[in-house]
Amino acid sequence: MDLNLFGSHAALREELRDFVAAFGRKSPRNVDFRNRPGKEVLDWQKILVEHGYVGRNVPVEFGGAGKPRDVMESHIIAEAFASAEIYPGLPSQGVSLLVPTLLIVGTEEQKRAYVSATLRGDLVWCQGYSEPGNGSDLANVQTRGELRDGYWVINGQKTWTSSAHYAQMMFLLCRTEPQQPKHKGLSYLLVPMDSPGIEVRPLKTMTGRSEFNEVFFTDVKVPEYSIVGNRGEGWDVANVTLEHERSLIGDTRKLITRLDKLIKLLNTTEADGEPLIHRGEFRTRLLRLQGEVLAWKFHHLRLLTEAAQGTDSGVKRLIVKYGGSVLASRLSELAIDALGSAGLQFDLTDATSEATTWYIDHMYDIGLMIGGGSTNIQKNIISERGLNLPREPRAANASQTGRS
């Protein structure tokens, strides 16, 4: 790939320089994505939408910039924001997961009702897929939806639902066709979180915070038109969303930023008066990780080249979620080792201390290796779909793996 930019791409980079100079100071810093976005974040989100940096390829009639899809443009925008340390906009499940799904399978009414408001941050969504007995085995969802008198009546329970404590809407997977085989019996519904019969209970994680929730449904009613796709097609609709989720979790920029932070930590943390970066056991691990991050960066560029050429990257794309999330965790693991006994004094209620940030990142990394399809499930996908290896042996009555 030629890394130089020409024509419209070079012009876009210039445009971004001007944007950063004019608006950069308005970018929020240290955004806490675990709580409802505040005014500063929402104002910034609207600036991004109005300049076409969020919702760039979304048609104008649904609140986007209506530009043709161009992966290089998305890459240039993301790079410019990362290097200027500017907030790239809400990473919410609504913007990242629901909007692309609605644009592909939603009705005109659904696109009009939800896409623009979601892009602008006025509507926050949560994802109601996982249940106490069905995470990896997503197709086994048991929450029921029954059509009665023009309404879907929903009963059941979701769990691990990020943002449910402040989201206004949920995209929910439920079983509407119990007589059909499990992959054919699901439907995808859009549910207001203030509907009578919904109860949200926070779950406390080992970070000491409540980042996700249990959500209980008792005779919750939503109009029949709240379905996305047709009855029984929920599995296919959900998989449109999962593709987006996995590419988000494998983001390379996060790895590069984290590596830089780790190098700084090893340079500034000393043992016996010597910076840790000079000690063999840390230096060797750091160099190995640095090599892997670099390889990952070039892998990303290769995927970018193939996407720009319209080529399906196949197995090269399938390794992104697995490889990216595991490498992120190994980077924070080295930081935890470097912090040593100093790190044991971290205080989870003080998110400004460096040790606390590393510990929270490291604990959250474990979650990212699970969420959106666990590492084990990703390995199944890579081997079975990417490398055409034989399917893993299954117990006689074991259910098929859903998130694969």
Ligand SMILES: Cc1cc2nc3c(=O)[nH]c(=O)nc-3n(C[C@H](O)[C@H](O)[C@H](O)COP(=O)(O)OP(=O)(O)OC[C@H]3O[C@@H](n4cnc5c(N)ncnc54)[C@H](O)[C@@H]3O)c2cc1C
């Ligand atoms: C931070 C975070 C945020 C999340 N947010 C959301 C959300 O907003 N909405 C939502 O719906 N869900 C959310 N989840 C849930 C997430 O999608 C599930 O945790 C995930 O799909 C795994 O399901 P499970 O927890 O039920 O584990 P299980 O499926 O019970 O798996 C347990 C273990 O068994 C392994 N395993 C299972 N099946 C196989 C197999 N066939 N082969 C090999 N190993 C296997 C898994 O890898 C795992 O190690 C979130 C999870 C996390 C960690």
